[in-house]
Amino acid sequence: MARGARTLDTVGWAELVALPDLDIPFVRAKVDTGARTxxxxxxxxxxxxxxxxxxVRFTVPARKGRSKHRVEAPLAGIKKVRSSNGETQKRFVIRTRFVIGGKRFRAEVTLSNRSQMGYAMxxxxxxxxxxxxxxxxxxxxxxxxxxxxxxS
Known part of the structure; x- marks a missing residue:
């Protein structure tokens, strides 16, 4: 390894992600390097x-055994995003803390109806x-x- 280089943690194609700022203890997420945001x-x-x-105020639909969750967050912006079917949509963007494994960091997330997708995130x-x-x-x-x- 090159001097000063650091090793990165490895994630799989799906992971559990916590969003503590939104009071979401975890969500099953698909990891997609083809998606920018x-x-x-x-x-x-x-x-x-x-x-x-x-x-922006929004509802995160219920998961098995849990009730739906109402959330408010400061709006970071509005982005045009090309969805997997090729259509361009305007989406609200927020910045929030992510927890994946032992790593905590802030990142942008767009808000979208993903009810037809296999993963909520x-x-x-x-x-x-x-x-x-x-x-x-x-x-x-x-x-x-x-x-x-x-x-936390």
């Missing part, structure tokens, strides 16, 4: 102003860059239980 399944999106700043390459290597032959390389300390 991460995306979270969200419905009932509402853009509003609070304390002179733009915010997609982790894109900008969140992965300089943090993780991807081994597409495995899933849940960071563990198949919720990340340690994901409620």
């Amino acid at each position: 991460s995306a979270l399944h969200a419905i009932r999106l509402h853009h509003f102003e609070k304390d002179g700043r733009e915010w 997609l982790v894109g390459r900008t969140a992965l860059k300089n943090r993780f290597l991807v081994d597409v032959s495995h899933a849940y390389m960071q563990g198949d239980t919720p990340p340690e300390g994901s409620k």
Whole structure:
């Protein structure tokens, strides 16, 4: 290894991701290096102003054994995103903390209705860059239980 180089943790093609700022202990996510930005399944999106700043309110639909979750977060922007079917959509963007395995970091995530997708979240390459290597032959390389300390 080159002097000063650091080793990166390895993730599989699917991982558990905690979003503590949103009070989401974990979500099953597909890791997708073909997607630039991460995306979270969200419905009932509402853009509003609070304390002179733009915010977005949304619902994260229920998972097995859990109720739906209403969230408010400062709006980081609006992006045009080309979806997997080739259509361009405008999406709300927030910045939030991610926890994958033992690694904590902040990254952007777009809010999108992913009800037709197999995973409620997609982790894109900008969140992965300089943090993780991807081994597409495995899933849940960071563990198949919720990340340690994901409620913090």
